[in-house]
Amino acid sequence: MSTEDAHRSGFACFVGRPNAGKSTLTNSLVGTKVAITSSKPQTTRHAIRGILHRPDAQLIIVDTPGLHRPRTLLGRRLNDLVYETWSEVDVVGFCVPADQKIGPGDKFIVEELKKVARHTPVIGVITKTDLVGKQQVAAQLLAMQELMDFAELIPVSAKDAFQIDELANVLVGQLPEGPQLYPDGDITDEPESTLIAELIREAALEGVRDELPHSLAVTIEEMIPREGREDLIDVHAVIHVERNSQKAIVIGRGGERLRNVGSEARRQIQALLGSKIYLDLHVKIAKDWQRDPKQLGKLGF
Numbered sequence: 001m002s003t004e005d006a007h008r009s010g011f012a013c014f015v016g017r018p019n020a021g022k023s024t025l026t027n028s029l030v031g032t033k034v035a036i037t038s039s040k041p042q043t044t045r046h047a048i049r050g051i052l053h054r055p056d057a058q059l060i061i062v063d064t065p066g067l068h069r070p071r072t073l074l075g076r077r078l079n080d081l082v083y084e085t086w087s088e089v090d091v092v093g094f095c096v097p098a099d100q101k102i103g104p105g106d107k108f109i110v111e112e113l114k115k116v117a118r119h120t121p122v123i124g125v126i127t128k129t130d131l132v133g134k135q136q137v138a139a140q141l142l143a144m145q146e147l148m149d150f151a152e153l154i155p156v157s158a159k160d161a162f163q164i165d166e167l168a169n170v171l172v173g174q175l176p177e178g179p180q181l182y183p184d185g186d187i188t189d190e191p192e193s194t195l196i197a198e199l200i201r202e203a204a205l206e207g208v209r210d211e212l213p214h215s216l217a218v219t220i221e222e223m224i225p226r227e228g229r230e231d232l233i234d235v236h237a238v239i240h241v242e243r244n245s246q247k248a249i250v251i252g253r254g255g256e257r258l259r260n261v262g263s264e265a266r267r268q269i270q271a272l273l274g275s276k277i278y279l280d281l282h283v284k285i286a287k288d289w290q291r292d293p294k295q296l297g298k299l300g301f
Helices: 022-030 073-086 104-116 134-147 164-172 192-205 244-251 253-273 293-298
Strands: 008-015 048-054 057-063 091-097 122-127 152-155 217-225 232-241 276-285
Touching: 008 022, 008 073, 022 048, 022 057, 022 091, 022 122, 022 164, 048 164, 057 164, 073 104, 073 293, 091 104, 091 164, 104 134, 122 134, 122 164, 134 152, 152 164, 192 217, 192 232, 192 253, 232 244, 232 253, 244 253, 244 276, 253 276
Parallel strands: 008 057, 008 091, 091 122, 122 152, 232 276
Antiparallel strands: 048 057, 217 232
């Protein structure tokens, strides 16, 4: 087998400010939903791995939280997770939305990436090109060129699938030669319980405002097949918030909001599991959990 025909395998990760389109891009490359998405910044809290299978390569994409100036212990731990991921991947994609000016947050990340670029290639990725015209994309490309010496620069749109295959080619081109790391058919190595908790959190995030998105965490207490029913799985989950006022918002008037959250989450979980589910949702207060090391540990951070 010649070097050009050799199979490649390895890890890539996308980094950028919160809400730069990293999770949507990950889902688009994998071809199915493995990471939750929301218009709320800092939606991603785990390094979710999505697996892209090709005849010539296996690309594992690690979706990381947005790098930000942390205000809580949770924020510091999420940033640590980003830095840890950078040190372990074969290629890094730095995401900047086409519709937003490059700001201090981007420049901060670039300064950190320059250290990484000494040993790991960094690709500049302009996301959300569907939101602007060609001139704005061209202007953003020029602005990115001034930031640092990227291994490659590529504009993409996950929504329109614009240059998604080309981005995959660019990332694969930076991977070492090697065998498959995961079996055919695997799209992620995350446990089902983690993915289900994330889908519930995604449903709960829609329509909330202010500080509440950061105060939401979800745990799966139990997930078991219903006795005597092969086609039904019982899922018992808890949505954790930090204060009484937040609990009232999540539950809504007469419990209506929580029912809507349950209905949307159930639809997504059934699609994930390929089975009917009964979803039992409760809301509990974990006071100031984002700042409490003990509670962070219990909630999986």
